[in-house]
Amino acid sequence: MAENGEGRRFPTGPLPVSVMIHRLTRPAFRKRSPAGALLMADWAAIVGPALSAVTQPLRITAGTLTLACAGPVAMELQHLAPELISRINAHLGRVAVERLRFVQQAIAGSAPPRPPPRPVVLPGDVEARLAAMPEGELRDALAKLALGVYRKR
Numbered sequence: 001m002a003e004n005g006e007g008r009r010f011p012t013g014p015l016p017v018s019v020m021i022h023r024l025t026r027p028a029f030r031k032r033s034p035a036g037a038l039l040m041a042d043w044a045a046i047v048g049p050a051l052s053a054v055t056q057p058l059r060i061t062a063g064t065l066t067l068a069c070a071g072p073v074a075m076e077l078q079h080l081a082p083e084l085i086s087r088i089n090a091h092l093g094r095v096a097v098e099r100l101r102f103v104q105q106a107i108a109g110s111a112p113p114r115p116p117p118r119p120v121v122l123p124g125d126v127e128a129r130l131a132a133m134p135e136g137e138l139r140d141a142l143a144k145l146a147l148g149v150y151r152k153r
Contacts, residue, residue: 036060038092046091047084051077056105063098068105077102120151 036059044052054073058066065088069077077084081100088097122130126146133139 039065039088039096042091046087058103060096063096064101065097065099066101066103069102070104070106074102074104118151120147122146122150126150 036057039046039060040057043055043057047055051073054070055077056068058068060066065085067077077100085097085100089095130139130143130146133142
């Protein structure tokens, strides 16, 4: 069927969606490929919950998948790269990823920052013993140790 309407049974009738789909999707696919969108949507199912918690796909360009990694995960992923690439390509149904590129970056949705530690009150006898000690590095070190011990209780 011709795109301009020639050869259609009813030339003045509406065009089928299949004729218009390419024009409609071209701007969206120019920004993000269908393989990249599918990869980002199914990332947890492809790599599993452990790796999806510390990695995030950023983009696919010219066969290279750029992954954001949290912490020292990039080293582990370099060793898993052949297996990871084959799992990704098997999920997509074609060879879309040939190489992996790692970027150190905080992962969206990762653990929020820890709250500040709550104030610690030392028992009276510990306070008295620290107060009886002479000023200096030893007293400061013991006070810091006491705060660490009683913070965990």
